[in-house]
Amino acid sequence: MKFTSLLATAAMALGLATAAAAEDKTKVGFIYVGPVGDGGWTYEHDKGRQAVEAEFGDKVETVYVESVPEGPDAERVMTQMALEGADLIFTTSFGYMDATINVAKKFPDVKFEHATGYKTAPNVSVYSARFYEGRAVQGHIAGKMTKSNIIGYIGSYPIPEVIRGINSAFIHAKKANPDVQFKIVWAYTWFDPAKEADAAKVLIEQGADVILQHTDSTAPQAAAQKAGNVITFGQASDMSEYAPLPRVSSIIDNWAPYYIARTKAVMDGTWETVNTWHGIKEGMVEIGEISDAVPAEVKAEALALKDAIASGEYHPFTGPLNKQDGTPWLAEGEVADDGTLAGMNFYVEGIEGEIPQ
Structure with a gap:
């Protein structure tokens, strides 16, 4: 009986240790608009997820849901991921923006990162590539x-x-x-x-x-x-x-360094809301x-x-440049500011056709 009791105690201790280890893991979720095998956008985001696993090993657990339509279904998937214990959730398509903000309000202790959007909150950052x-x-x-x-x-x-x-x-x-x-x-x-x-x-x-x-x-x-x-x-x-x-x-699109850095920030308690827009210089665009x-x-x-x-040395939007209707936009040598670029809703001179509304 004593031996059996010792076995039971050891098993219980092992179970508690396993549970504690699972609790110590940082759980990172990813919401994808396409399948991971699309060969393009989602494929590269999932390479970033795999890089997080390779970097942190058994200190992290990553989960993902692919082919999530932009709209109400996205909000449901994000909510479920948060309920299942995610500490950090990357929502990787522009059309997830409002859903991300809505779900973040319900889960103030979960950190959210939204790709290509512009709405932030105390627990929501945004990131994009140039x-x-x-x-x-x-x-x-x-x-x-x-x-x-x-x-x-x-x-x-x-x-x-x-x-x-x-x-x-x-x-x-x-x-x-x-x-x-x-x-x-x-x-x-x-x-x-x-x-x-x-x-x-x-x-x-x-x-x-x-x-x-x-x-x-x-x-x-x-x-x-x-x-x-x-x-x-x-x-x-x-x-x-x-x-x-x-x-x-x-x-x-090379998302891996960003995903690793933001996961590390959650792990070491330094995560804060940021607005990141990186390009060729930083290696996010290759x-x-x-x-x-x-x-x-x-x-x-x-x-x-x-x-x-x-x-x-050079910015792709350097004047002289006119808008499509011929009105001046940028003077000789003038460079477009990020605010105008972020909200760009016009064609430059020479492009035919109208932007659909």
Whole structure:
């Protein structure tokens, strides 16, 4: 009986130790708008989640829910994640903004981090990348490589982040080739391979031989590959399986350092509300390898542009620049301020068509 009692005591102690270890773990949750296998946006966020696990080992537990629609369902998923003990929750799509704020009010002890939004709270931070810096590099390559002088752009939603990207790409394509024109198709989705492929096909039928995208799947790459003689750029992830053609380079979102730093801040009690907007300089925006399909001279120019942006020597929105209607926006040498860029709701001069309301 005594031996049995000792075993029971040991088992109880082991159970308590295991429970204590589980309680000591920092639980980090991620809400994804697409599937982790999308090859683009969500794929890179999930690489960031895996980096957190690799960095902290058994000190953390990460959980995620993929393909969560923007809207009421997002609020339900966030609430459930908080109820299940998450200490920190990353909500990784613009359309999660209001849901994040609403749920954060109900769980003041949980820290929330919202990607690409602008609403903060005592327990809500926001973070985004200066994707427009990468668009400038893409625009230069696109302008130099188009033969039809028609560049197609697949937009997701007409929000400032996407409008900034279109403007930046256009400005730098136009600098490289004054004859270029942009054709824009709005897909009204972040991730829908069928819609994205259809958008790419429409643009190709309209004469575009370069396709840029602000959507998350590799479907436009596949459509361009099938069409032949069409150049593309990886979006959010390298999409290198389509290199050297049609994918000639890419914008890569590197979230891992941020996710590691913010998790550490929760673990050591230093977390506070911040508004982070990093770019090429900080490594949050990376330029994927430029393939040999790009002439050496153009590649060198693109890399020089990247370096100038990283060093602060050059800003992609530097005047003289006018708005679409011809009214002056930036004078010679003047640089756009972050407030204007963050709320950008206009095209620059030379882009045809209206921004959908």
